Amino acid sequence: MAKMIHSMIRVKDADQSIRFYHDVFALTVKRRIDFSNFSLIYLGNEQTSFELELTWNHDMQSEYIHGNGYGHLAFVVDELESTFEQAQALGYQPKAIKDFYNRDVLVAKFFFITDPDGYEIEVIEKSDVYR
Numbered sequence: 001m002a003k004m005i006h007s008m009i010r011v012k013d014a015d016q017s018i019r020f021y022h023d024v025f026a027l028t029v030k031r032r033i034d035f036s037n038f039s040l041i042y043l044g045n046e047q048t049s050f051e052l053e054l055t056w057n058h059d060m061q062s063e064y065i066h067g068n069g070y071g072h073l074a075f076v077v078d079e080l081e082s083t084f085e086q087a088q089a090l091g092y093q094p095k096a097i098k099d100f101y102n103r104d105v106l107v108a109k110f111f112f113i114t115d116p117d118g119y120e121i122e123v124i125e126k127s128d129v130y131r
Helices: 014-025 080-089
Strands: 006-011 028-034 038-045 048-057 073-077 098-102 105-114 120-125
Touching: 006 014, 014 038, 014 048, 014 080, 080 105, 080 120
Parallel strands: 006 048, 073 120
Antiparallel strands: 028 038, 038 048, 098 105, 105 120
16 A cells, blocks of 8 residues: 655745745744755644655746646645635735535635745635545
């Protein structure tokens, strides 16, 4: 059996990305491996062993191109509205909270927020479907 352990994204400014993920999702640096021209920075929290790996290429000057395939990271939170308000207060500009229904059944309540490198992040309220 396989265990999923991390997902990786490339970032242009490591400090800015670390601050964003800490401010909005309370992730902290679990470990960091610095090489001569790049760093691998692993973020996580006590809620899960899954980590977000930030790959920072030290000499990268231009923005990363994400391509035309749509993908996103997702976080589940206990209090969606308070997370939304906190992100707004910190100037991160989350998109509006949405309700997602399948016929008459609420599947999820969520919003999207964009990180400093343009990655879309879905923030979902904890429920029976999303834990």
